[in-house]
Amino acid sequence: MVGLVGPGPDTTATTTATTTEDPGDGRDARQPRGSRYVASHVTKAFNGAEVLHDVSIVLEPGSVHSLLGENGAGKSTLFKIMSGLYEPDAGELVLGDERLHGLTPRSALQQGIYLVPQEPTLMAHLSAAENLYVGALPRHGRTRLVDWKRIGRESVSYFTRVGLDIDIETPARNLSIAQQQLLECARALVHNCQVILFDEPTSPLTPHEVDVLFELVDGLRSDGLALGFISHRLDEVISISDQVTVLRDGRFVMNAPRGGYTRDELVTAMIGRPIGVRTRVRRSSDVTDRREILRVEDLAAPPTFTDISFTLRKHEVTGLAGLVGSGRTEIAEAIFGLRKADRGKVVLDGVPLTHRTPRECIDAGLIYLPEDRARNGIFGEVDIGRNVTAGIIPHLPRRWHLIRTDRETLLAAGATARTAVHMQALGSSINTLSGGNQQRAMISRWLLAEPKVAIFDEPTRGVDVGAKDDIYDIVADLATSGLACLVISSDLEELTLICDRVLVIYEGRIVGEVEGDDVTTARLGQLVVEGAM
């Protein structure tokens, strides 16, 4: 049973399933293991922007509950609230029978709640054993001196328990990320925690390290702990979770127990669109000149993206699909000279563009329409005409250094006609235009540079539905006129409608290329979310 966009899981009951019996293996049993931990109707805003809205989650003892969602969905924020790092604006946290008010990281730890953060936060210069006991150094009863003997003895057993095979004197800075994470888990055990929250623990790990971690998580589950787990890797989530909750844009979308969902349902819940509904609209393509015009070779800026190689051809629309945060925008920015790549090559029609400035890229025939037009591209207070010619100001016809405004107006009029900007007059402020028409105006700006390649980053985001089709037409027209277009979009359906070919980016790598009739939302959805089929 899958509850799609419902009121959320039932969080009203406050029954506890505490196991009070001794674990029986000599472990310290100061606190009973395994209380139910509930975050209920949590809302949180940063600087007025709501990033969590009325989200609830129930962590049951002896069970792994995963949070799924695209980057920015609010997963980390929820776990940070549940571990006292952030204070919620509304909602409550209930551990067992107890309402936790004004939770801080310290009081969370006292309650037995531990967050294994996305980036381990060990003290680099302290030894593994010292890190294990930070904030909880065992002391001799009478003298209150630190009991180093006990630390030596017990840290070995904690490390063994989490599968960490290291010398306890090793400085934390010499540990691998995987080892640091296991050490964090061991810390949670030292504090006798009953709730452990893992924030994307597997992202930096090798497959073998993931296996080791999962074995540990399995063990903690058998011990009755309540475990929260964040990952955006579906396979991992499906294999480890007793329950899955999906967030999107800070909202609860779905919750289901193990076996109570299909892979497709998870994908749809994460990216928000039913997959495989519409079929692709073909662009007329009786063009024969499909000459390669842009070549990207081994472009890399780890850890953001790496091994990026592809070519763009004249008359073709190529899509770049991927989750938010997969590296698509960063790749485009690197191609356009807005961001430095560590290695790799970009060649435009035989001209090397590597390490060029955006200005030089434009002059060579490459244009880039950034995602956030309002911030990056549009001069809001300036009139439409000047907004359109802004990209070629150094090249505008001049007399005595002064721009010949009559010529400028002519150019702007020609360009806005080409993209059919609906406006009162070229002299009106660009702020008077609708989102779609602003987009058209921006495209006309770049057409004045007579580009060979156009990169569009989320061209229809924030554009009203009616204007979307217009933008699709513009892209198609540009391709028909001989440009190579690269379209970055999170809207898979959009990609299926306008692209001849789609490259899929997953965690900074190209993991698939889909062409022709294979360009379907179902196929793209799987690749985008899972990185492979």
Ligand SMILES: Nc1ncnc2c1ncn2[C@@H]1O[C@H](COP(=O)(O)OP(=O)(O)O)[C@@H](O)[C@H]1O
């Ligand atoms: N401390 C903060 N200040 C301002 N905005 C934040 C802060 N932490 C997170 N955000 C914003 O909240 C949203 C959700 O972030 P996060 O919880 O980290 O998402 P996820 O872990 O699902 O990728 C993002 O838009 C992020 O930019």
Ligand SMILES: [Mg+2]
């Ligand atoms: Mg996160």
